[in-house]
Amino acid sequence: MSNSHVLLKDSLGKKVLLLGNEAIARGILEAGISVVTTYPGTPASEIGDSISEIAKDTGLYMEYSTNEIVATEVAAGAANCGIRALTAMKHVGLNVAADLVMTLAYAGVRGGYVIVTADDPECYSSQNEQDNRYYALLSSLPCLEPSNAQEAKDMTISAIEISEKLELPVLLRTTTRVSHTRGPVTYGRTIKPHLKGEFIRDVKRFVMVPAHSRPKHSVLLKKFEMAKEVSENSPYNKIVQNGKSMEIALISSSSAYNYAVEAADMLGLDVSILKLGMTHPLPEKMIGKFLKKHAKAIVVEELEPYLEMQIKAIAKDYAPNIEIYGKMSKPCFPREGEFSTRIVATGLAEITGKKVSIDFGKIDEKYAEVTKDLPRRPPILCAGCPHRASFYVIRKVAGERALYSTDIGCYALGIAPPLNVGDIMTCMGASIGTAEGISKATNANTFAIIGDSTFFHAGIPGLINAVYNNHKIVVAVLDNLATAMTGHQPHPGTGMTGMRSPTEKISIEKVAEGCGVRFVKVVDPFNVKEAETVLKEALRFDGPSVIVFRAPCTLIVVRERRRKGAELLACKINEKCTDCMACIKVLGCPALIVEEGKVGINEALCSACGLCVSVCPYKAIECVKIR
Amino acid sequence: MREFNIVLAGVGGQGILLAAEVLGTAAIKEGLNVQVSEIHGMAQRGGAVVSHVRIGEKAMSATILEGHANVLLGFEPIETLRNLKFASEKTTVIMNEERITPPELTAKQIKYPSMEEIMEKIHCFTKKVIVLDAARLAKKAGNILTENVVLIGALAAAEKLPLKNSSIIEALRELVPAKHLNVNVKAFKFGYETVKKGQD
Numbered sequence: 001m002s003n004s005h006v007l008l009k010d011s012l013g014k015k016v017l018l019l020g021n022e023a024i025a026r027g028i029l030e031a032g033i034s035v036v037t038t039y040p041g042t043p044a045s046e047i048g049d050s051i052s053e054i055a056k057d058t059g060l061y062m063e064y065s066t067n068e069i070v071a072t073e074v075a076a077g078a079a080n081c082g083i084r085a086l087t088a089m090k091h092v093g094l095n096v097a098a099d100l101v102m103t104l105a106y107a108g109v110r111g112g113y114v115i116v117t118a119d120d121p122e123c124y125s126s127q128n129e130q131d132n133r134y135y136a137l138l139s140s141l142p143c144l145e146p147s148n149a150q151e152a153k154d155m156t157i158s159a160i161e162i163s164e165k166l167e168l169p170v171l172l173r174t175t176t177r178v179s180h181t182r183g184p185v186t187y188g189r190t191i192k193p194h195l196k197g198e199f200i201r202d203v204k205r206f207v208m209v210p211a212h213s214r215p216k217h218s219v220l221l222k223k224f225e226m227a228k229e230v231s232e233n234s235p236y237n238k239i240v241q242n243g244k245s246m247e248i249a250l251i252s253s254s255s256a257y258n259y260a261v262e263a264a265d266m267l268g269l270d271v272s273i274l275k276l277g278m279t280h281p282l283p284e285k286m287i288g289k290f291l292k293k294h295a296k297a298i299v300v301e302e303l304e305p306y307l308e309m310q311i312k313a314i315a316k317d318y319a320p321n322i323e324i325y326g327k328m329s330k331p332c333f334p335r336e337g338e339f340s341t342r343i344v345a346t347g348l349a350e351i352t353g354k355k356v357s358i359d360f361g362k363i364d365e366k367y368a369e370v371t372k373d374l375p376r377r378p379p380i381l382c383a384g385c386p387h388r389a390s391f392y393v394i395r396k397v398a399g400e401r402a403l404y405s406t407d408i409g410c411y412a413l414g415i416a417p418p419l420n421v422g423d424i425m426t427c428m429g430a431s432i433g434t435a436e437g438i439s440k441a442t443n444a445n446t447f448a449i450i451g452d453s454t455f456f457h458a459g460i461p462g463l464i465n466a467v468y469n470n471h472k473i474v475v476a477v478l479d480n481l482a483t484a485m486t487g488h489q490p491h492p493g494t495g496m497t498g499m500r501s502p503t504e505k506i507s508i509e510k511v512a513e514g515c516g517v518r519f520v521k522v523v524d525p526f527n528v529k530e531a532e533t534v535l536k537e538a539l540r541f542d543g544p545s546v547i548v549f550r551a552p553c554t555l556i557v558v559r560e561r562r563r564k565g566a567e568l569l570a571c572k573i574n575e576k577c578t579d580c581m582a583c584i585k586v587l588g589c590p591a592l593i594v595e596e597g598k599v600g601i602n603e604a605l606c607s608a609c610g611l612c613v614s615v616c617p618y619k620a621i622e623c624v625k626i627r
Numbered sequence: 628m629r630e631f632n633i634v635l636a637g638v639g640g641q642g643i644l645l646a647a648e649v650l651g652t653a654a655i656k657e658g659l660n661v662q663v664s665e666i667h668g669m670a671q672r673g674g675a676v677v678s679h680v681r682i683g684e685k686a687m688s689a690t691i692l693e694g695h696a697n698v699l700l701g702f703e704p705i706e707t708l709r710n711l712k713f714a715s716e717k718t719t720v721i722m723n724e725e726r727i728t729p730p731e732l733t734a735k736q737i738k739y740p741s742m743e744e745i746m747e748k749i750h751c752f753t754k755k756v757i758v759l760d761a762a763r764l765a766k767k768a769g770n771i772l773t774e775n776v777v778l779i780g781a782l783a784a785a786e787k788l789p790l791k792n793s794s795i796i797e798a799l800r801e802l803v804p805a806k807h808l809n810v811n812v813k814a815f816k817f818g819y820e821t822v823k824k825g826q827d
Contacts, residue, residue, distance in 0.1 A: 017648070017655045017663070124666050148662075148687070181689040182651050182663035258688035265685075266692075341692045363693050367712040370748045374708055375729040375737070377638065379674030417734065584733060590673050594733050604771070 005054050015184040020174060021046035023149040023185045024088070024116060027156025029058060031112070032191030033086045035078040036062045037071035038498075039457065040486035041090030042125035043179040044118035048088050049487060052498045060193035064489050064498040067428070067457040068093035072100050072115065076169065079113035080206065081197030084160055088116040091132045092427060096458070098135065101169065103208050105139045106216035108167040108223070111197065112160035116172045118179045121255075121302045122338035125176075127408065127427060129336065131303035136171050136280035140224045143171040143280035144236065145254045149183035151277065155236065157188075162230055166223050171280070175302065177255040177338070228281045236277025237286060243272040248352065249294035249322075251287070251311060253279050253301060256339050260300040263345035267354045271298075282310050288318030298351055299326035302339045325351050380413055383591035384554035384607030387411045387478050389525035391419040392586060392611065393549075394447065394476060397535040402445040403438050407431035407459075409451035410485045411478050418588045421449065429458025436462070436471035445539055448475045453483035453491040455508060460515065466544035467516040474538045475517075475546045477508050478525075480553040488556060512546040519545035526551055528614040554607050569608035570626045571601050577620035583612045630683030631789050632691045633782065636710040637702025638727045639676045642775030645802065646700075647678035649779055652798035653790045654682045664689035673730075675706055682789055698785050700778055702761075703727050704745045714752040721781050721822070722749075723761040723774065757781065757822055764817040770807065773814035780818025784826070792819065 007026050009016060018026060024047050028036060036055075038048030048064065055062040061078075065071035068089045075085035089097065094117045101115065117135070120126040136143035144159050146152040152174060159170040204212050231237060240261075243249075248269065252260040253276040264271050274290050276282070291297055291314065299308040308326035315322050325347075327335045332347035342360060349356045381388050391414045394404075406412055406422040407430065415422035424434055431448040439446035450459050455477050466473055483489040490496040495505035512520045519541040523531040531549065538545040561568060571591075579599055583592055591605035592612060601621075608623045633650065637643050647663050654661035664679045679691045694715040701707025701722035714720060726739050742758075749756050761777040768777070776799065783792050796812055803811050 015655055015658075017651045017661070019665070176666070177664065177689045180665045182648065182661075182665070184655055184660060255689065262685075262688050262692075340690055341688055358692070358694055360693060363712055366751055370711055370751055371708060374705060375731045377673075377675040377705070377709075377729045377731075379639070380730055382673060581736075584736075588730060588734065590730050592733065593728055594736050597736075 005057070007050055007054055008057060009187070011187045012189065013186060015186055017182050018149050018153075018185045019046055019182050020146070020149045020152045020179040022050050023153040024156050024172070025050035026185065026187065027153040028060070028086055029190040030153070030188050031084060031157040031160040032193060033084045033112075033114075033160065034060050034193035034195045035075050035083055035085040036060060036088070037065050037075040037085070038088040039065055039068045039071050039093055040483050040489045041093050042486055043120055043174070043176040044088045044090045044093070044116060045486045045489070046179070047116060048498065049489065052500065055499050058193060059195070061195060062498045064491065066492060068096040069100050072097040072104075076100065076104055076109060076113055078197060079109040079111040081199045082111045083195065083197040084112045086114040086116065086156070089118070090126065091117050091119040091130055092126060092128065093117070094132055094135055096428070101135070101141070102139050103213070104169055105141050106208060106213055106220055107206050108219070109163065109169055110167065112163040113169045114156060114159040114163060114172050115169055116174065118174045118176070119303070120176050122176070127425070129303060131306055132171070132173055133279060133306045134304065137306070140220050141169055141171055141280070142166065142227045142230070142278065143173055145173050145277060145279045146178055147254050147257045147277070148178065149181065149185050151236070152178060153185050155277065158236070165230065166227055168223055168227070173254075175255050224281060228284065231278045231281050231283040232285055234278040234283065237283045238275055239272065239290065240275050241271070241273040243270045245270050246272060246293050247295050248272070249274065249290055249297040251276065251297060251299050251307060253277065253307065256300045256302045256344070259339050259341045259344040262341045263348050266341070266345055267348055267352070267356065269348060269352060269354065276307065279307065282307070282314070284314050287311060287314050291315050291319040291322050294322065296323045296325065296351070298332070298348065299324065300333065300344055301326070304335065378416065380416060380588070380590060381410065382554055383589050383605040384558070384609040385410070386480055386525050386549065386551035386554065386609070387414060388419065388587060388589060389528065389551070389609070389611045390476065390478050390531070390549040391421045392615070393525060393528055393531040393535060395419060395421055397532055398445050398447065398539065402447060403442065404447045404449060405431045405435035405438060406449040407451060407454050409454050411449055411451055414449065416588060418586055428454055429462060432459055432462030432473070432475060433465060435473045436466055436469070439471055439473050446473045448473055450475065450477055452477060452479040452481065452493050452508060456492045456506070460511065463512060463517065463544070463546070464515045471544055472542065473544055475544065477546060477548045479508060479548050479550040481550070482553050482556060484553045484555070488553065508548050509546070517544055517546050519543065522548040522550055524551055525549040526609060526611060528611070554609065558607050567625050569623050570603045570606040571608055571610070571612055571621050572624045573599055573601060574620050574622060576618045578618055580617065582617055583615050583621070586615060587612060630681055630686045631787065632696045633680040633698045633700060634691060634696045634710050634713045635678045635680065635700045635702070636706040637676055638706060639674045641676070641702045642772065643676045643678055643702060646775040646779050647680050649795060649798045649802055650680045650790065652801060653794040656794040656797055657790060659789060660684050660686055662686050662689050675709060677710060697787065698782055700782050702775070702778060704742070705729060705740070708745065708748055711749065711752045716753050718753045719755040719757065719785050720749055720753055721757045721759070721778065721785060723778060724758050725760070725762045725774070757825060759818070759821050761818065764821065765814055768814035768817055769810040773811055776811045776814040777818035780815040781822045783815070784819045784822035
């Protein structure tokens with residue numbers, strides 16, 4: 001990419017429209033962060049992706065690491081050589097990195113180090129909606145929470161400064177609405193990355209054997225006391241409004257703060273508002289004094305009552321008689337799902353006895369009536385997706401009675417009818433170990449369905465376990481040559497790095513062989529006959545088997561064809577079609593349509609993968625050039 | 628006016644996020660505050676996609692309150708219906724008539740609702756409805772993929788939008804590849820003129 005990249009614009013002091021995640025990337029440049037690591041995951045992906053686009057131009061080092069703990073190890077390792085570093089991940093990624101983070105807090109870091117965790121209230125693209133502010137509480141690490149794109153940038157810089165002051169990693173916690181909302185951001189000066197560091201030996205500090213860990217725990221608690229002072233004086237913790245009557249205190253952070261301000265305004269509430277941007281450790285004295293001046297406090301926060309719990313503890317010392325509303329003893333807001341101005345306004349109205357001027361009930365009623373039979377439109381596998389071919393073959397050979405343990409990625413969409421592949425799915429890499437347990441318990445034909453990037457991320461230990469403990473499972477690695485769902489990032493099997501440099505391609509089949517798997521085959525899922533034969537062999541094999549179903553993501557194929565100006569192909573129904581609906585019934589391809597009882601093909605969607613050609617019993621579908 | 632709220636709704640792959648970014652960029656060019664919300668990830672292709680654009684000094688939260696959209700810009704009829712909760716009798720609905728059949732309907736071999744049924748449902752919320760054939764206009768402009776820009780053009784012709792056409796075209800210049808700019812500007816004009824003509 002050239003200097004025309006939005007993050008490299010010469011726009012000092014000017015407002016630029018940036019996605020929250022791009023704002024963090026800009027913050028990386030303005031903070032002089034020199035090492036950025038990540039494993040892609042929605043809603044965090046664009047942080048790493050933006051940096052990957054400009055890394056070569058700016059001189060900083062960026063990598064897509066194999067998984068989140070490796071990403072954290074690499075960046076923290078660099079930070080301990082005095083370099084400024086950042087790691088970005090989605091909320092559940094921090095579960096993977098947690099083992100390192102908990103002890104890294106003891107040793108601390110020498111250069112500034114920020115861990116971005118992007119939480120996903122409402123599970124827009126996630127398997128849970130855990131509130132990662134609890135990781136701050138668990139690890140004693142400081143935590144900043146931006147509420148918009150401008151703050152996302154500013155806090156990235158502040159997080160580095162706090163990290164260096166305390167010699168501790170700092171968590172920067174966003175939510176989907178912060179990461180994926182575009183807003184105006186004023187650019188400041190960038191700092192040239194500084195990649196040359198030095199590791200100064202300090203065995204007592206960095207080698208966490210028990211004798212060293214014990215005193216380091218005390219060190220961490222001392223740093224925590226310093227962090228409290230930072231929080232008391234943080235510009236991000238501020239009273240933004242004093243109410244006239246000083247009766248009600250409203251305390252909020254992150255996206256919830258925006259809803260709270262709008263809802264209070266809508267209801268015409270007379271409230272004082274305390275906005276918290278540094279939410280670990282909390283500014284106890286500031287909150288205590290604020291509570292003292294009011295009769296009631298309302299805590300507005302998404303997900304867990306993280307602030308409320310601590311504010312209640314603070315109130316015990318400062319204002320024991322204050323009434324505190326939130327989600328605990330006086331629940332007014334839900335503890336699950338994403339907030340909205342409506343949810344917050346409804347809660348605030350309940351507490352204050354004010355009336356919401358909008359009749360939401362009436363809107364709901366009318367909306368329910370209008371959308372009563374509205375068909376859903378969940379995400380589905382794209383037309384031409386190689387996973388559809390793999391699932392078709394697997395389902396055809398192994399059938400209803402086999403059990404399918406699946407994993408995190410596009411292929412989780414295989415659960416949709418008519419493919420119906422996916423009986424259990426929990427977290428990255430869990431498909432393999434879970435299949436082993438199920439196979440042991442049921443003796444059924446058991447599949448682990450796992451993607452290429454997920455295999456490298458966390459699949460390998462499970463595979464080794466299958467060999468070591470002789471679990472007879474079939475591991476189907478659906479290799480589409482990219483981390484597709486999050487935006488086609490490269491991974492160890494692609495031969496490309498985050499710096500956009502070519503590198504060694506790591507072969508999944510060789511890894512499987514190296515793990516001791518004796519049945520390893522690679523098939524093209526669109527070659528249905530061959531794939532069926534191999535699958536049957538695998539099911540007969542006495543021991544764990546690995547089949548790599550390899551075909552590139554169709555979005556990449558089509559994009560490449562367009563870029564090269566190559567001929568575009570599509571499938572076409574010929575006169576032999578009897579409208580038997582075989583293709584419709586088994587494939588669920590969005591390009592296959594039925595109009596007036598006749599099967600048709602949407603040319604704009606079709607990528608001519610030819611799967612329907614293989615499936616049609618009457619040879620009634622063929623691939624043709626469309627331009 | 629405190630703020631101008633636009634809901635953009637359609638199907639993954641229709642260029643909704645780019646359209647929202649164009650509007651946001653145009654707002655910045657006019658020195659206005661703006662929040663543009665997006666949902667990425669799971670709904671990359673084929674799923675329902677919605678983006679909220681909020682322009683105005685007091686716009687803080689990323690999402691629009693039920694009943695508070697000034698314009699509901701529907702890229703597809705069923706997705707327009709799905710987002711009617713953001714509309715009120717004051718809302719203008721601008722809808723592309725191109726249907727994208729949800730796979731559920733194909734699988735169960737149920738007919739896509741008729742335009743009469745769709746209009747009847749929209750009319751429960753608002754009588755201000757503009758329907759256009761964005762696909763035809765996009766093809767006329769030179770590229771079927773510019774349907775999203777046709778719809779932005781239609782939006783630009785709507786009442787009280789606080790963005791000048793010139794700012795939107797500037798935003799397009801910034802966001803679409805140079806070789807496609809002319810086609811996009813044409814698409815914008817076709818969308819704009821179609822709605823203007825309808826209003827006369």
